[in-house]
Amino acid sequence: MGETTRQRRVQNQIQQDLAEIFQSEAREAFKGKIISITRVKITSDLMDARVYISAFPMDDKETFMEYVEAEAPKIKNILGQRIRHQMRRVPNIQYVFDDSLDYVDDIDNALKGRGEDPIKDSKK
Numbered sequence: 001m002g003e004t005t006r007q008r009r010v011q012n013q014i015q016q017d018l019a020e021i022f023q024s025e026a027r028e029a030f031k032g033k034i035i036s037i038t039r040v041k042i043t044s045d046l047m048d049a050r051v052y053i054s055a056f057p058m059d060d061k062e063t064f065m066e067y068v069e070a071e072a073p074k075i076k077n078i079l080g081q082r083i084r085h086q087m088r089r090v091p092n093i094q095y096v097f098d099d100s101l102d103y104v105d106d107i108d109n110a111l112k113g114r115g116e117d118p119i120k121d122s123k124k
Contacts (some may be wrong), residue, residue, distance in 0.1 A: 004044065010087065011040040014049060017082045022053070022076055029067055030055060038098045042091060051092040052098040061097055068095050 003011075019037045026035055039052040055064055068075075072093065080090040 001013040004091055006059070007042055007046070008046065011042050013050075013086065014042070014051070014079070014081060014091075015040040017079055018051060018053075018075070021078050021082075024063050025071065025075065025078070026067070030064070033057070045087070046087065047091055048094070051095055052096050061099070065095070065097055 015037045018040070019035075022035045022037065026033075033055045037051060038054050040049055041052075042049040051088070053068060057062060064121045065071065076090055076093060079093075082088065
Protein backbone atom coordinates (compact mmCIF):
# COMPACT_ATOMS: atom_id res chain seq x y z
CA MET A 1 0.00 0.00 0.00
CA GLY A 2 1.36 3.41 -0.96
CA GLU A 3 1.69 6.58 0.99
CA THR A 4 -1.25 8.88 1.41
CA THR A 5 -1.19 12.51 0.34
CA ARG A 6 -1.24 13.52 4.00
CA GLN A 7 1.81 11.36 4.75
CA ARG A 8 3.75 12.91 1.86
CA ARG A 9 2.83 16.43 2.95
CA VAL A 10 3.82 15.75 6.57
CA GLN A 11 7.07 14.07 5.48
CA ASN A 12 8.00 17.02 3.29
CA GLN A 13 7.15 19.54 6.01
CA ILE A 14 9.15 17.67 8.66
CA GLN A 15 12.09 17.28 6.27
CA GLN A 16 12.14 20.99 5.47
CA ASP A 17 11.75 22.08 9.09
CA LEU A 18 14.37 19.67 10.44
CA ALA A 19 16.84 20.76 7.76
CA GLU A 20 16.45 24.37 8.88
CA ILE A 21 16.67 23.41 12.55
CA PHE A 22 19.87 21.39 12.08
CA GLN A 23 21.45 24.15 10.00
CA SER A 24 20.89 26.66 12.78
CA GLU A 25 21.42 24.42 15.84
CA ALA A 26 24.46 22.44 14.68
CA ARG A 27 26.29 25.30 12.99
CA GLU A 28 28.76 25.77 15.83
CA ALA A 29 29.24 22.10 16.68
CA PHE A 30 30.01 21.04 13.10
CA LYS A 31 31.66 23.94 11.33
CA GLY A 32 32.52 23.20 7.73
CA LYS A 33 30.01 20.34 7.49
CA ILE A 34 26.93 20.25 5.32
CA ILE A 35 24.12 18.70 7.33
CA SER A 36 21.07 17.60 5.42
CA ILE A 37 17.91 15.61 5.97
CA THR A 38 17.89 13.27 3.00
CA ARG A 39 14.56 11.57 3.62
CA VAL A 40 11.73 11.27 6.12
CA LYS A 41 9.45 8.23 6.34
CA ILE A 42 6.38 8.48 8.56
CA THR A 43 3.93 5.79 9.58
CA SER A 44 0.33 5.91 8.37
CA ASP A 45 -0.89 6.98 11.82
CA LEU A 46 1.66 9.87 11.80
CA MET A 47 3.01 8.80 15.20
CA ASP A 48 6.49 7.57 14.27
CA ALA A 49 9.00 9.00 11.83
CA ARG A 50 12.34 7.75 10.61
CA VAL A 51 14.62 10.63 9.66
CA TYR A 52 17.63 9.96 7.45
CA ILE A 53 20.32 12.51 8.22
CA SER A 54 23.59 13.07 6.45
CA ALA A 55 26.66 15.20 6.98
CA PHE A 56 29.37 15.83 4.44
CA PRO A 57 32.31 15.48 4.73
CA MET A 58 31.98 13.10 7.65
CA ASP A 59 35.05 12.01 9.54
CA ASP A 60 33.45 10.67 12.72
CA LYS A 61 29.95 9.28 12.26
CA GLU A 62 29.66 8.09 15.88
CA THR A 63 30.35 11.54 17.36
CA PHE A 64 27.85 13.10 14.99
CA MET A 65 25.11 10.60 15.86
CA GLU A 66 25.84 11.00 19.58
CA TYR A 67 25.32 14.74 19.16
CA VAL A 68 22.05 14.16 17.26
CA GLU A 69 20.73 11.78 19.93
CA ALA A 70 21.75 14.13 22.75
CA GLU A 71 20.03 17.07 21.06
CA ALA A 72 16.95 15.05 19.99
CA PRO A 73 14.60 16.34 22.76
CA LYS A 74 15.56 19.96 22.04
CA ILE A 75 15.13 19.44 18.29
CA LYS A 76 11.76 17.75 18.79
CA ASN A 77 10.63 20.70 20.91
CA ILE A 78 11.65 23.20 18.22
CA LEU A 79 9.97 21.08 15.56
CA GLY A 80 6.81 20.97 17.69
CA GLN A 81 6.74 24.76 17.81
CA ARG A 82 6.99 24.91 14.02
CA ILE A 83 4.31 22.32 13.20
CA ARG A 84 1.91 22.93 16.07
CA HIS A 85 -0.77 24.34 13.75
CA GLN A 86 -0.54 21.45 11.28
CA MET A 87 -0.38 18.48 13.67
CA ARG A 88 -1.77 17.71 17.09
CA ARG A 89 1.25 15.70 18.13
CA VAL A 90 4.89 15.62 17.11
CA PRO A 91 5.84 12.13 15.93
CA ASN A 92 8.44 10.04 17.73
CA ILE A 93 11.60 10.50 15.71
CA GLN A 94 14.26 7.89 15.06
CA TYR A 95 17.42 9.26 13.44
CA VAL A 96 19.32 7.10 10.96
CA PHE A 97 22.66 8.13 9.50
CA ASP A 98 22.53 8.17 5.70
CA ASP A 99 26.01 7.60 4.27
CA SER A 100 25.00 7.77 0.61
CA LEU A 101 26.93 11.03 0.12
CA ASP A 102 30.14 9.30 1.23
CA TYR A 103 29.37 6.46 -1.16
CA VAL A 104 28.91 8.94 -4.03
CA ASP A 105 32.15 10.69 -3.08
CA ASP A 106 34.02 7.34 -3.10
CA ILE A 107 32.68 6.56 -6.57
CA ASP A 108 33.61 10.04 -7.81
CA ASN A 109 37.15 9.68 -6.46
CA ALA A 110 37.50 6.23 -8.01
CA LEU A 111 36.36 7.53 -11.38
CA LYS A 112 38.83 10.39 -11.18
CA GLY A 113 41.65 8.00 -10.26
CA ARG A 114 42.16 9.42 -6.75
CA GLY A 115 40.70 6.57 -4.75
CA GLU A 116 41.04 2.84 -4.69
CA ASP A 117 40.64 1.10 -8.02
CA PRO A 118 37.62 -1.20 -7.63
CA ILE A 119 38.51 -3.19 -10.77
CA LYS A 120 42.08 -3.99 -9.65
CA ASP A 121 40.91 -4.71 -6.10
CA SER A 122 38.27 -7.19 -7.31
CA LYS A 123 40.85 -9.26 -9.25
CA LYS A 124 42.78 -10.14 -6.09
